Amino acid sequence: xxxxxxxxxxxxxxxxxxxxxxxxxxxxxxxxxxxxxxxxxxxxxxxxxxxxxxxxxxxxxxxxxxxxxxxxxxxxxxxxxxxxxxxxxxxxxxxxxxxxxxxxxxxxxxxxxxxxxxxxxxxxxxxxxxxxxxxxxxxxxxxxxxxxxxxxxxxxxxxxxxxxxxxxxxxxxxxxxxxxxxxxxxxxxxxxxxxxxxxxxxxxxxxxxxxxxxxxxxxxxxxxxxxxxxxxxxxxxxxxxxxxxxxxxxxxxxxxxxxxxxxxxxxxxxxxxxxxxxxxxxxxxxxxxxxxxxxxxxxxxxxxxxxxxxxxxxxxxxxxxxxxxxxxxxxxxxxxxxxxxxxxxxxxxxxxxxxxxxxxxxxxxxxxxxxxxxxxxxxxxxxxxxxxxxxxxxxxxxxxxxxxxxxxxxxxxxxxxxxxxxxxxxxxxxxxxxxxxxxxxxxxxxxxxxxxxxxxxxxxxxxxxxxxxxxxxxxxxxxxxxxxxxxxxxxxxxxxxxxxxxxxxxxxxxxxxxxxxxxxxxxxxxxxxxxxxxxxxxxxxxxxxxxxxxxxxxxxxxxxxxxxxxxxxxxxxxxxxxxxxxxxxxxxxxxxxxxxxxxxxxxxxxxxxxxxxxxxxxxxxxxxxxxxxxxxxxxxxxxxxxxxxxxxxx
Amino acid sequence: xxxxxxxxxxxxxxxxxxxxxxxxxxxxxxxxxxxxxxxxxxxxxxxxxxxxxxxxxxxxxxxxxxxxxxxxxxxxxxxxxxxxxxxxxxxxxxxxxxxxxxxxxxxxxxxxxxxxxxxxxxxxxxxxxxxxxxxxxxxxxxxxxxxxxxxxxxxxxxxxxxxxxxxxxxxxxxxxxxxxxxxxxxxxxxxxxxxxxxxxxxxxxxxxxxxxxxxxxxxxxxxxxxxxxxxxxxxxxxxxxxxxxxxxxxxxxxxxxxxxxxxxxxxxxxxxxxxxxxxxxxxxxxxxxxxxxxxxxxxxxxxxxxxxxxxxxxxxxxx
Numbered sequence: 001x002x003x004x005x006x007x008x009x010x011x012x013x014x015x016x017x018x019x020x021x022x023x024x025x026x027x028x029x030x031x032x033x034x035x036x037x038x039x040x041x042x043x044x045x046x047x048x049x050x051x052x053x054x055x056x057x058x059x060x061x062x063x064x065x066x067x068x069x070x071x072x073x074x075x076x077x078x079x080x081x082x083x084x085x086x087x088x089x090x091x092x093x094x095x096x097x098x099x100x101x102x103x104x105x106x107x108x109x110x111x112x113x114x115x116x117x118x119x120x121x122x123x124x125x126x127x128x129x130x131x132x133x134x135x136x137x138x139x140x141x142x143x144x145x146x147x148x149x150x151x152x153x154x155x156x157x158x159x160x161x162x163x164x165x166x167x168x169x170x171x172x173x174x175x176x177x178x179x180x181x182x183x184x185x186x187x188x189x190x191x192x193x194x195x196x197x198x199x200x201x202x203x204x205x206x207x208x209x210x211x212x213x214x215x216x217x218x219x220x221x222x223x224x225x226x227x228x229x230x231x232x233x234x235x236x237x238x239x240x241x242x243x244x245x246x247x248x249x250x251x252x253x254x255x256x257x258x259x260x261x262x263x264x265x266x267x268x269x270x271x272x273x274x275x276x277x278x279x280x281x282x283x284x285x286x287x288x289x290x291x292x293x294x295x296x297x298x299x300x301x302x303x304x305x306x307x308x309x310x311x312x313x314x315x316x317x318x319x320x321x322x323x324x325x326x327x328x329x330x331x332x333x334x335x336x337x338x339x340x341x342x343x344x345x346x347x348x349x350x351x352x353x354x355x356x357x358x359x360x361x362x363x364x365x366x367x368x369x370x371x372x373x374x375x376x377x378x379x380x381x382x383x384x385x386x387x388x389x390x391x392x393x394x395x396x397x398x399x400x401x402x403x404x405x406x407x408x409x410x411x412x413x414x415x416x417x418x419x420x421x422x423x424x425x426x427x428x429x430x431x432x433x434x435x436x437x438x439x440x441x442x443x444x445x446x447x448x449x450x451x452x453x454x455x456x457x458x459x460x461x462x463x464x465x466x467x468x469x470x471x472x473x474x475x476x477x478x479x480x481x482x483x484x485x486x487x488x489x490x491x492x493x494x495x496x497x498x499x500x501x502x503x504x505x506x507x508x509x510x511x512x513x514x515x516x517x518x519x520x521x522x523x524x525x526x527x528x529x530x531x532x533x534x535x536x537x538x539x540x541x542x543x544x545x546x547x548x549x550x551x552x553x554x555x556x557x558x559x560x561x562x563x564x565x566x567x568x569x570x571x572x573x574x575x576x577x578x579x580x581x582x583x584x585x586x587x588x589x590x591x592x593x594x595x596x597x598x599x600x601x602x603x604x605x606x607x608x609x610x611x612x613x614x615x616x617x618x619x620x621x622x623x624x625x626x627x628x629x630x631x632x633x634x635x636x637x638x639x640x641x642x643x644x645x646x647x648x649x650x
Numbered sequence: 651x652x653x654x655x656x657x658x659x660x661x662x663x664x665x666x667x668x669x670x671x672x673x674x675x676x677x678x679x680x681x682x683x684x685x686x687x688x689x690x691x692x693x694x695x696x697x698x699x700x701x702x703x704x705x706x707x708x709x710x711x712x713x714x715x716x717x718x719x720x721x722x723x724x725x726x727x728x729x730x731x732x733x734x735x736x737x738x739x740x741x742x743x744x745x746x747x748x749x750x751x752x753x754x755x756x757x758x759x760x761x762x763x764x765x766x767x768x769x770x771x772x773x774x775x776x777x778x779x780x781x782x783x784x785x786x787x788x789x790x791x792x793x794x795x796x797x798x799x800x801x802x803x804x805x806x807x808x809x810x811x812x813x814x815x816x817x818x819x820x821x822x823x824x825x826x827x828x829x830x831x832x833x834x835x836x837x838x839x840x841x842x843x844x845x846x847x848x849x850x851x852x853x854x855x856x857x858x859x860x861x862x863x864x865x866x867x868x869x870x871x872x873x874x875x876x877x878x879x880x881x882x883x884x885x886x887x888x889x890x891x892x893x894x895x896x897x898x899x900x901x902x903x904x905x906x907x908x909x910x911x912x913x914x915x916x917x918x919x920x921x922x923x924x925x926x927x928x929x930x931x932x933x934x935x936x937x938x939x940x941x942x943x944x945x946x947x948x949x950x951x952x953x954x955x956x957x958x959x960x961x962x963x964x965x966x967x968x969x
Contacts, residue, residue, distance in 0.1 A: 069717065069718050070716065070717045070718065070743075073717040073718065073720075073721050073741075073743045074717055074742075074743040074745065075742075106698050109698070111695070113695065114695030114696050114697050115695055115696065115697070115698050116690060116691070116692045116693075116694060116695050117694055117695065117696055118690050118691055118694060119690055119692070122688055122690045123688075134688055135685045135686065135687040135688065136687060136688050136689075136690050137687035137688065137689045137690070138690060138692045139689070139691065139692065139693070140692075142687055152718045152721045152722055152725075153718070153721060153722035153725060153939075155721075155725065157721075
């Protein structure tokens with residue numbers, strides 16, 4: 001195993017095995033204790049024996065003092081001498097003894113060959129008549145000198161002194177005791193070393209197994225080896241063994257539990273990974289823009305759609321702010337909304353319009369606060385759904401409803417105006433019969449008649465727009481209907497340098513419709529095409545039968561300047577016109593739209609003309625991108641309905 | 651995996667040091683304090699000459715008690731006399747009654763405090779009485795008593811003492827021999843009627859030895875002076891001892907001067923003794939220690955009743 005860098009440096013004792021350390025440690029402890037106990041015993045024995053010797057000397061001295069009282073009073077020096085000699089012969093430890101009177105005169109002593117003159121003053125008694133002990137160094141030995149007063153009736157008659165050899169009393173006895181103690185200590189130490197070695201090996205055998213087992217656990221093998229000593233087959237914490245046995249079994253239980261927990265962790269990890277991938281898949285699959293932002297407005301997570309919308313990978317977005325990706329106004333709006341939710345804790349939703357790649361998009365944004373266990377907002381989830389198409393449908397629906405309402409209004413007004421207009425026209429014609437032709441009055445009546453007819457045309461258009469005009473449908477030839485209209489205007493258009501080219505389906509499809517109204521549609525479309533080419537051009541008219549779909553298509557393409565893109569959605573609106581005042585009412589395409597719709601068909605416009613249309617046979621003089629109207633009508637006259645509203649082809 | 655960090659190594663070392671310190675403390679606890687030895691040169695010696703006691707008057711208390719008791723009772727009195735008379739006086743301690751009498755006779759004891767019987771023996775050698783004491787009981791006289799064991803069924807009267815073992819204080823004792831012996835004679839019991847007559851051996855304490863011999867059953871009948879039983883009240887159960895009879899009262903202890911002691915000295919000492927009073931706080935302890943109530947003048951004639959008793963008993967007659 002590689003050694004970790006932060007471990008302390010090894011010292012030589014670390015290289016020893018634990019068994020050797022244990023044996024050496026126990027031996028050292030026994031050695032230390034043996035030496036300490038031997039020294040302590042020596043000192044305590046010396047102290048005790050010294051104390052006993054002092055007690056003995058005290059007794060000898062006090063006894064001598066008592067026995068000397070009579071002799072001292074009687075001045076019987078022989079009796080005193082006898083007492084001293086008896087004491088001296090009592091043991092070899094008594095070095096000397098002598099008696100002094102109260103004036104300090106030595107009355108008797110045991111010294112042969114003269115009395116040491118300095119000895120009386122060596123151990124003076126105090127006035128309290130207490131026994132006094134003084135250690136005296138004679139030069140050749142140490143002597144405990146005991147001094148006891150001879151007291152009668154509280155009066156000191158004299159002093160008795162006894163000298164005991166310290167070495168004889170204490171050291172000889174202690175030395176006699178210490179030898180066997182040292183021997184016993186040495187033998188105990190030898191025995192302890194042997195027993196400690198055996199014991200250490202026995203103890204460390206199981207510890208070594210535990211170490212090997214731990215190493216195998218570190219290596220990833222959690223099952224105990226088959227050679228495991230004293231390990232029950234089933235891990236259990238109930239054990240009757242010693243601490244190492246309990247440690248071994250506890251370690252076994254630990255590894256067993258660890259293995260179970262690791263299995264559970266692996267399973268949980270797989271489940272978490274699966275759920276994470278599932279969640280990521282869901283988030284990345286949704287077209288909505290989903291993001292999680294913290295209290296500092298930083299992105300914590302984004303889904304794939306948002307990352308693509310922002311134009312950066314997810315890793316580059318996480319941890320950054322809106323200002324790094326969004327326009328300043330949009331980022332500011334997001335920041336304000338985020339602050340409101342963080343402060344109020346309430347969810348918000350709104351529809352905003354943003355610009356992406358030059359186009360405007362409508363987004364439905366929902367912001368939901370994320371709260372922690374203390375009910376505090378810690379983050380905000382933002383989900384944005386692109387509702388541009390839905391908004392377009394909403395606008396178209398509103399427009400359709402507006403058209404319907406406007407049609408009803410126009411129909412009602414036209415119906416009411418039609419009668420008085422007929423009266424005006426009739427009286428104008430009658431008055432012309434009464435007025436001579438050529439007169440100014442006749443000319444005025446002709447103007448009235450002409451303008452009245454214009455009004456009736458407008459009213460008729462209004463009625464047609466509101467579908468209140470009568471519609472006489474019959475089986476008719478689709479191509480003939482187109483040709484009739486083309487023939488009708490071709491001559492006139494040539495005067496305006498507009499050429500009409502036709503390419504009609506040879507199958508001559510038969511449809512069920514009103515020939516007059518359809519012709520009105522065709523003429524209307526042709527007139528619009530001519531108006532789009534003030535300097536002349538080409539109008540291509542083609543029809544195509546699509547039998548499998550059961551429809552027939554007719555296409556009117558011009559080579560004019562085309563229709564601006566912003567006008568395309570409004571081109572079928574009533575009264576919408578780009579022509580000058582008096583040049584058009586803006587009802588032509590609206591009426592045409594109503595007629596085609598009434599026939600169960602559809603009309604669509606595209607500008608410029610798609611590339612695959614019109615190139616064939618186009619004149620070299622033709623200019624402009626042009627416009628193309630496509631009308632689709634069903635072949636049969638069943639109640640097949642087309643979707644409401646115009647099909648806009650861009 | 652547990653790993654030893656530098657901090658844990660330091661802690662381990664600290665624990666080891668603490669353990670060794672504790673063991674060292676245990677070791678040091680067993681160490682004794684070193685005593686300092688005083689050096690004395692034993693080679694510096696000389697032969698001692700005997701100390702000569704101070705010259706002066708000698709005073710002795712008849713050794714009926716041991717020397718320490720004699721000293722304890724009378725050393726204050728001796729000190730008082732020395733101070734009151736201005737004479738150097740020291741107390742000496744004869745071992746026995748006979749030695750005391752002999753020392754007086756030889757002139758080695760100038761002033762003696764003795765019982766009447768011994769006085770009679772001394773008087774034959776010229777010693778004379780000059781003061782006598784009043785006992786602690788307040789009487790200038792004292793008695794002798796005959797004691798037996800209270801539970802001895804064979805001795806109910808003095809006559810029952812015939813054939814019994816007798817112990818007395820000393821042949822020279824007044825209260826402990828002479829006076830009770832007179833009582834026996836008055837009741838018809840002679841010394842020869844006893845199966846055994848003994849005296850306690852050794853110096854001093856003979857009154858107490860008599861009581862202890864009777865109490866122990868070594869003797870059947872004992873003779874002591876009055877007041878002796880009280881001395882042993884705290885040492886034995888004295889209720890086991892009964893007083894079979896008490897003698898008549900005789901003059902008590904007295905102070906005797908040897909023959910030839912200058913009269914002025916005797917006069918000075920007598921004056922000092924007679925001046926002692928229990929009413930004097932400084933003198934009361936002296937009298938209490940000596941078991942003396944007071945001291946009164948005395949003459950040799952005061953002890954004629956004792957002399958008659960000695961003659962009647964047939965004890966050692968005054969020489």
